[in-house]
Amino acid sequence: MRRHITGFSNPRVKHWRSLRDKKHRRRAGEFLVEGLRLLEDARESGRLPRELIMAEGRDPHPLVVQLEQAVAAAGGTILTTTPDILAKVTGKSNAQSVLGVFEEWETDLARLKPADAPLWLAAQDLRDPGNLGTMLRTCDAVGAGGLILVGDCADPFSAEAVRASMGACFTVGLARANWEEFLGWTRAGGAQLVAASLRDAVPYRGAPYAAPCVILVGNESRGLPDVYEAECDLRVTMPMRGRADSLNAAVAGAVLAYEVLASLENATPAK
Structure with missing residues (x-):
């Protein structure tokens, strides 16, 4: 027509x-x-x-x-x-x-299973649609199972998020959940929950990552709440060599994603 x-x-x-x-x-x-x-x-x-x-x-x-x-x-x-x-x-x-x-398509977390992929990204209260789109693009680049939006995040179907994803919004698994649902999903699926943190953290290079691994990124200005950090199985720190005290949320997620990807690939015996 x-x-x-x-x-x-x-x-x-x-x-x-x-x-x-x-x-x-x-x-x-x-x-x-x-x-x-x-x-x-x-x-x-x-x-x-x-x-x-x-x-x-x-x-x-x-x-x-x-x-x-x-x-x-x-x-x-x-x-x-x-x-x-x-x-x-x-x-x-x-x-x-x-x-x-x-x-719009279904974004129910129950559709996805941690075992479906060795690597996942999650964002808690991520408010900037550009950061959200960038994280979708990162998921596509590293072959992650998908992006899980936890809590009050920007709308992944906004024009800004879709544009920033560079088409990854159509290829990457996407889910929305509250904190309790998300935590239950990781626990039931045997996933390792990893976050960048200063609380009892180890260097992000060489950290003991394990699949399926879920990288959790916090809000752009506040980071992760203390109670959420405490629930993480592994907390890692990235060195800040200059005057900046932190990385952009989406950038931090990308840096960690590639480090986890390299670690998991090195741990997998060659066929």
């Missing part, structure tokens, strides 16, 4: 604009993805938008044609509109020429 929309007051335009707000995204169970690269990443991972919105008069591109065909074959809706309306929807004066409206 193909439709053309030209009016700013059209109900579909109002709906698309509302998806910039977390409350409306949760209510609708939908989110926006902007740009051909991200939409192509989604298609390659097996996810297609329920609505594909394209700017009229855009330059032809073979990937757009393939995307349009895939959406149509899946029963989705193809819409064209003006560049001005796309700019209004995205809040950008230089909006991309193609948008997708996706259905």
